[in-house]
Amino acid sequence: MYTEKVMEHFANPRNVGEIEEASGVGEVGNASCGDIMRISIQVEDNIIKDIKFKTFGCGAAIATSSVCTELVKGKSIDEALELTNQAVADALGGLPPAKMHCSNLAAEALHEAIADYKAKQGKE
Amino acid sequence: MQPVYMDHGATTPVHPEVVKAMVETMEKSFGNPSSVHAFGREARKLLDEARASVASLMGASPEQIIFTSGGTEADNMAIFGAARGMRLKGKGNHIITSAVEHHAVLDACKALEKEGFEVTILPVDEDGQVHVEELEKALRDDTVLVTIMHANNEVGTIQPIQELARLAKARGAVFHTDAVQSFGKIPVDVNELGVDLLSASAHKIYGPKGVGCLYIAKGVKLTPLSYGGSQERRRRPGTENLPGIVGFGKAALISQAEMQAEAERLTRYRDRLIDGLMELPHVKLNGHRTNRLPQNVNLSFHFIEGESLLLMLDMKGIAASSGSACTSGSLDPSHVLLAMGLSHEIAHGSLRLTLGRGNSEEDVDYILNTIPEIVERLRALSPLYEGKEAVTSCTQRR
Amino acid sequence: MQPVYMDHGATTPVHPEVVKAMVETMEKSFGNPSSVHAFGREARKLLDEARASVASLMGASPEQIIFTSGGTEADNMAIFGAARGMRLKGKGNHIITSAVEHHAVLDACKALEKEGFEVTILPVDEDGQVHVEELEKALRDDTVLVTIMHANNEVGTIQPIQELARLAKARGAVFHTDAVQSFGKIPVDVNELGVDLLSASAHKIYGPKGVGCLYIAKGVKLTPLSYGGSQERRRRPGTENLPGIVGFGKAALISQAEMQAEAERLTRYRDRLIDGLMELPHVKLNGHRTNRLPQNVNLSFHFIEGESLLLMLDMKGIAASSGSACTSGSLDPSHVLLAMGLSHEIAHGSLRLTLGRGNSEEDVDYILNTIPEIVERLRALSPLYEGKEAVTSCTQRR
Ligand SMILES: Cc1ncc(COP(=O)(O)O)c(C=O)c1O
Ligand SMILES: Cc1ncc(COP(=O)(O)O)c(C=O)c1O
Ligand code: FES
Ligand code: FES
Numbered sequence: 001m002y003t004e005k006v007m008e009h010f011a012n013p014r015n016v017g018e019i020e021e022a023s024g025v026g027e028v029g030n031a032s033c034g035d036i037m038r039i040s041i042q043v044e045d046n047i048i049k050d051i052k053f054k055t056f057g058c059g060a061a062i063a064t065s066s067v068c069t070e071l072v073k074g075k076s077i078d079e080a081l082e083l084t085n086q087a088v089a090d091a092l093g094g095l096p097p098a099k100m101h102c103s104n105l106a107a108e109a110l111h112e113a114i115a116d117y118k119a120k121q122g123k124e
Numbered sequence: 125m126q127p128v129y130m131d132h133g134a135t136t137p138v139h140p141e142v143v144k145a146m147v148e149t150m151e152k153s154f155g156n157p158s159s160v161h162a163f164g165r166e167a168r169k170l171l172d173e174a175r176a177s178v179a180s181l182m183g184a185s186p187e188q189i190i191f192t193s194g195g196t197e198a199d200n201m202a203i204f205g206a207a208r209g210m211r212l213k214g215k216g217n218h219i220i221t222s223a224v225e226h227h228a229v230l231d232a233c234k235a236l237e238k239e240g241f242e243v244t245i246l247p248v249d250e251d252g253q254v255h256v257e258e259l260e261k262a263l264r265d266d267t268v269l270v271t272i273m274h275a276n277n278e279v280g281t282i283q284p285i286q287e288l289a290r291l292a293k294a295r296g297a298v299f300h301t302d303a304v305q306s307f308g309k310i311p312v313d314v315n316e317l318g319v320d321l322l323s324a325s326a327h328k329i330y331g332p333k334g335v336g337c338l339y340i341a342k343g344v345k346l347t348p349l350s351y352g353g354s355q356e357r358r359r360r361p362g363t364e365n366l367p368g369i370v371g372f373g374k375a376a377l378i379s380q381a382e383m384q385a386e387a388e389r390l391t392r393y394r395d396r397l398i399d400g401l402m403e404l405p406h407v408k409l410n411g412h413r414t415n416r417l418p419q420n421v422n423l424s425f426h427f428i429e430g431e432s433l434l435l436m437l438d439m440k441g442i443a444a445s446s447g448s449a450c451t452s453g454s455l456d457p458s459h460v461l462l463a464m465g466l467s468h469e470i471a472h473g474s475l476r477l478t479l480g481r482g483n484s485e486e487d488v489d490y491i492l493n494t495i496p497e498i499v500e501r502l503r504a505l506s507p508l509y510e511g512k513e514a515v516t517s518c519t520q521r522r
Numbered sequence: 523m524q525p526v527y528m529d530h531g532a533t534t535p536v537h538p539e540v541v542k543a544m545v546e547t548m549e550k551s552f553g554n555p556s557s558v559h560a561f562g563r564e565a566r567k568l569l570d571e572a573r574a575s576v577a578s579l580m581g582a583s584p585e586q587i588i589f590t591s592g593g594t595e596a597d598n599m600a601i602f603g604a605a606r607g608m609r610l611k612g613k614g615n616h617i618i619t620s621a622v623e624h625h626a627v628l629d630a631c632k633a634l635e636k637e638g639f640e641v642t643i644l645p646v647d648e649d650g651q652v653h654v655e656e657l658e659k660a661l662r663d664d665t666v667l668v669t670i671m672h673a674n675n676e677v678g679t680i681q682p683i684q685e686l687a688r689l690a691k692a693r694g695a696v697f698h699t700d701a702v703q704s705f706g707k708i709p710v711d712v713n714e715l716g717v718d719l720l721s722a723s724a725h726k727i728y729g730p731k732g733v734g735c736l737y738i739a740k741g742v743k744l745t746p747l748s749y750g751g752s753q754e755r756r757r758r759p760g761t762e763n764l765p766g767i768v769g770f771g772k773a774a775l776i777s778q779a780e781m782q783a784e785a786e787r788l789t790r791y792r793d794r795l796i797d798g799l800m801e802l803p804h805v806k807l808n809g810h811r812t813n814r815l816p817q818n819v820n821l822s823f824h825f826i827e828g829e830s831l832l833l834m835l836d837m838k839g840i841a842a843s844s845g846s847a848c849t850s851g852s853l854d855p856s857h858v859l860l861a862m863g864l865s866h867e868i869a870h871g872s873l874r875l876t877l878g879r880g881n882s883e884e885d886v887d888y889i890l891n892t893i894p895e896i897v898e899r900l901r902a903l904s905p906l907y908e909g910k911e912a913v914t915s916c917t918q919r920r
Contacts, residue, residue: 001563010435016505027507033449034457034468035429038507054507056469058431058450062505102450129561135554135761143548150541150730156533160832161841163527193591193732196760200748228750228759235749327761332548334591334732334763350598350747351633352626361626362594363533363725365732368766434558443559451558454752 003093006063013062015069017052024120026112030105035061039069039109043117046077053109060095060102067091068106077114083107127441128487132328132419132480133277133305134445138371139330139481145374146332146367157364158355167366174373178337181376182303182322183313190338190356191369195304195325197349198338199228199271201360202321205346206269206298207236212347215296216266222246222254222283223463224276229302230459233271246272251412252281252464259288267297274317275306278447278460278476279411280420282306289318298344304328304336308379309417310387320344326368330481331375335368390479391418393488397477398423400492404499410461410474421477422447424466427509428473428502430457436498437475442491447474469508525839526885530726530817530878531675531703532843536769537728537879543772544730544765555762556753565764572771576735579774580701580720581711588736588754589767593702593723595747596736597626597669599758600719603744604667604696605634610745613694614664620644620652620681621861622674627700628857631669644670649810650679650862657686665695672715673704676845676858676874677809678818680704687716696742702726702734706777707815708785718742724766728879729773733766788877789816791886795875796821798890802897808859808872819875820845822864825907826871826900828855834896835873840889845872867906 002010022040029036035057042050051073053065068088072080085103089095095103129137149170155163157171175186192198203219211217221233223245233243244262246254254272263270270292275282289299300321303312307322308329314322321344325336340346340359352361398421401407406426425433430448437444445451447458449472456462461471477491503509527535547568553561555569573584590596601617609615619631621643631641642660644652652670661668668690673680687697698719701710705720706727712720719742723734738744738757750759796819799805804824823831828846835842845856846869854860855869864872875889901907 001558001566007435010432011439013505033455034472035450036507054505056427056472056506056508057429058448059435061429061450062432127560131554131557131559131561134557134562135552137552138548138765143545146548147541147545150536150544154533154535155841156529159529159532159841159843160829161529161836161843162525162839163529163841164532193595193763194760196750197591197748199750204748226750228748231749231759235746325761332763332765333761334766348633350595350602350626351629352594352597352624361629362592363723363731365591365730365763365766367536367730368732368763431558438559441560443553443557443561445557445559452752 001096002059005093006060006095009063009066009092010059013066015052015066015073016054018054019050019052024113024117026109026114026116028105028108028112030057030101033101035102035105037061037065037105037109039065039113041113041117043077048072048075048077048080055105057105058099058102060099061105063092064088064103064106068110072110080110081114083110127443128490129443129482130477130479130487130491131443131445133476133478135327135333136330136480137482138332139375139378141378142331142371142374146371149367149370153366157366158353170370171364171366174369177373177376181308181312181380182324182339183315184339187357188339188341190340190359191364192336192338192360193334193365194327194336195302195323196228198323198325198336199226199302200232201338201346201349202300202323203229203232203269203271204236204349206300206321206344207241208347209345210268210298215268217241218244218264218267220244220246220259220262220267220270222248222272224248224252224460225271225273226277226302226304229271229273248463250465252276252279252460253412253415254283254288256284256287256291259291263292263295263297267295269298269300271300271302274301274303274312275310275417276411276460277305278458279422279464280416281411282310282415282417285317285319293318293320305417308376308383309419314339314341326372326375329375329379332368332371335365335372337372386481387418393479393483393485394418394421396488397421397491401495404496408470410464410466419479422474424470424474425499426470426473427506428499430472430474432502433473433475433498436502437494440494440498442494445476447476448472525841526888527841527880528875528877528885528889529841529843531874531876533725533731534728534878535880536730537773537776539776540729540769540772544769547765547768551764555764556751568768569762569764572767575771575774579706579710579778580722580737581713582737585755586737586739588738588757589762590734590736590758591732591763592725592734593700593721594626596721596723596734597624597700598630599736599744599747600698600721601627601630601667601669602634602747604698604719604742605639606745607743608666608696613666615639616642616662616665618642618644618657618660618665618668620646620670622646622650622858623669623671624675624700624702627669627671646861648863650674650677650808650858651810651813652681652686654682654685654689657689661690661693661695665693667696667698669698669700672699672701672710673708673815674809674858675703676856677820677862678814679809680708680813680815683715683717691716691718703815706774706781707817712737712739724770724773727773727777730766730769733763733770735770784879785816791877791881791883792816792819794886795819795889799893802894806868808862808864817877820872822868822872823897824868824871825904826897828870828872830900831871831873831896834900835892838892838896840892843874845874846870
């Protein structure tokens with residue numbers, strides 16, 4: 001069902017947790033299956049210095065969260081905004097067709113976290 | 125690591141004696157039971173013997189048993205057959221079922237709606253039980269069929285079939301029960317239950333996949349689901365799956381001999397698992413505490429999603445199942461858990477352990493030792509879980 | 523006396539390699555293919571492999587194959603599914619079939635008549651062949667389905683499916699063929715034949731009973747025959763008969779490897795049998811002399827009744843079949859032979875020998891030696907037989 005890469009990330013998820021006093025936090029629920037993900041980021045000089053996630057969801061949801069944090073950590077905000085759910089799935093060696101929607105969670109949560117960061121910036 | 129299979133509700137390993145009987149049939153009695161010659165007669169004899177064994181385990185006579193390709197076909201044959209047959213006789217077009225039926229029953233009823241039938245779906249209480257008064261309220265003069273399962277596949281709750289059937293039949297409706305999960309596990313007697321139609325499946329009782337049967341009480345007429353040769357008293361055409369049927373017969377014989385002792389043994393394991401796992405924080409038992417199948421454990425672990433739990437268990441060699449949407453191909457979590465009043469989230473975090481012949485006391489120990497750390501790990505990942513202290517309500521968030 | 527099985531058209535012995543594959547599946551891979559855990563994934567893998575093997579033998583892709591409980595279910599699924607589906611789309615309600623179809627096809631079409639469909643039954647010539655012009659005449663704008671078998675189970679005649687399918691599809695009808703008797707025996711390629719739907723059955727090709735499949739071309743929509751779980755791409759619910767399906771896959775692989783050589787060998791035996799038995803007086807070959815299945819011999823012995831002939835052969839250890847009413851449960855002789863223009867009497871005296879893997883040159887010798895004396899004995903008993911000289915017409919007496 002899942003690729004080895006998916007299972008590897010599922011078994012050893014990277015960057016689990018929450019950043020206290022994060023620069024931005026994004027939380028999204030997956031309308032289709034009821035799963036939830038929260039991503040928090042710490043941004044310095046427009047670079048994502050640190051990123052952490054928490055996910056309530058299936059194996060694919062957890063693996064996509066994990067790989068997503070790995071993909072953008074150390075990248076600029078603009079680079080991070082270009083991340084698509086397809087890129088997340090590809091980084092895992094693909095997902096079963098029925099599980100493609102799960103990869104939306106990660107990309108959306110990340111984009112929300114960035115939006116939150118930008119909103120906060122704007123206020124300062 | 126020795127794997128621990130605790131998904132006997134999904135399917136069971138085939139009993140070695142069953143395999144042996146099937147191999148013998150394939151090697152020595154491959155004839156077509158409809159053939160006139162010696163090969164055919166030999167096949168016919170085995171077919172008759174298997175029918176007698178299966179009939180005996182449910183207190184029926186052999187000619188009341190029609191072999192099918194499984195529980196699903198038996199359910200469809202019963203529901204379409206009785207509903208269409210009764211309507212042809214002008215008896216009406218109202219059907220009653222329950223909210224916790226298997227999809228083979230629920231979806232067949234839904235398909236009948238498209239044919240102009242009206243379907244009433246009875247609710248269940250928080251233990252998954254159908255109440256007799258609900259059926260009483262729902263029955264009408266034009267009710268032609270009531271179909272309510274004997275024991276639930278997800279939560280193991282046993283329904284009061286005897287009273288439900290008595291009530292339905294008093295009002296002139298045909299009564300069908302899906303006994304796929306109870307047959308061979310707890311006593312199932314068609315006469316005691318008083319049902320007109322009863323479905324069973326071989327692969328849930330250590331028999332082969334792809335064989336089941338429908339019990340049809342004397343006098344009950346069914347419109348056939350398909351057409352062809354004159355096998356199975358013209359009720360179910362197609363060359364009989366002889367090795368499979370022989371395997372089903374053997375499995376029924378073995379179940380009959382071992383059922384009582386096995387039910388007692390598994391009830392002990394079940395209760396150890398329930399009591400042990402309920403000691404963890406934020407765990408809920410699904411289904412009735414005592415009026416449930418001996419082999420069924422179903423728990424919801426709050427803040428956790430079922431598929432992740434299954435995958436973690438799988439990595440530890442434990443095979444289990446879940447009512448999670450993520451495992452079912454559909455995007456909604458178990459309709460059974462939702463009908464029992466669980467929120468989507470809690471329904472998502474359900475775990476079903478179904479015990480069986482191969483399980484030992486050590487398997488129970490292993491599970492009791494393994495699950496707590498997995499639950500803790502997954503909760504640490506969960507955005508819903510803010511530490512044990514912080515949690516307030518875990519049943520209604522959505 | 524070593525028995526001689528020559529009823530491979532009814533069913534075949536299971537190939538030892540098939541038995542082995544099935545036993546291995548039952549012993550090692552008993553999981554439910556829908557389960558998430560390792561047992562389930564292992565089962566899913568075997569299911570996929572078997573699907574690929576069966577698909578390959580008919581030139582299809584794996585996702586076009588839906589496993590069923592046999593040829594009968596495949597036929598019913600195709601016919602009910604396509605007819606009802608096309609009608610829902612407003613395409614019409616006219617169906618065309620032939621007079622020599624298996625009961626699974628004919629009776630499904632008859633049942634559709636009760637649902638308001640109109641059915642045209644194409645005649646056949648004296649060899650049992652459907653003529654393309656007949657289909658041309660019968661096709662209408664509201665024809666939604668044409669179902670004509672690839673090779674006949676009684677007389678072995680092969681139909682011109684390629685032309686028939688081309689014609690039907692050009693007029694917008696769905697084309698189904700029952701290839702239960704041809705699949706694995708002669709080349710069957712869904713693309714070459716150009717069919718939309720094709721039925722096959724495992725137990726005719728040394729696989730297990732109770733498994734078959736339906737090929738469904740891309741884009742062809744079928745209303746399901748039954749409802750339940752989401753197996754087989756939601757087209758056919760119920761826990762998959764995994765050992766049976768694995769056996770079918772294995773049987774398909776073996777057929778693919780051996781088909782050509784086996785067809786040549788059996789054609790030789792067939793022709794020896796036909797030529798040898800035709801030397802007896804008052805014998806008629808049924809079916810086309812050359813355009814027939816390699817394994818099929820069908821002869822009518824005038825003045826003799828089929829069941830008596832079978833019983834006599836059985837006493838000599840020969841297993842065969844007949845189109846006789848007395849063997850079929852119905853009181854009319856074979857509808858196939860009647861459609862070919864045989865009188866009731868002649869149809870009653872038909873004998874079908876169907877060759878297969880286990881048969882040897884010696885079996886052919888034995889039959890050629892045994893049948894003449896049996897025929898003579900039965901004719902001596904027959905009031906219709908007044909000595910060879912006295913006979914005039916034996917085809918039209920009734
Ligand atoms: C309650 C119930 N009904 C019906 C079925 C379907 O049986 P089968 O898989 O033999 O088609 C099952 C099992 O999947 C079941 O648990
Ligand atoms: C031409 C034909 N169609 C359909 C069938 C039915 O197949 P099954 O016995 O697998 O249901 C048979 C064999 O009995 C057959 O010969
Ligand atoms: S997040 Fe629910 S199916 Fe993957
Ligand atoms: S005479 Fe007995 S059935 Fe034909």
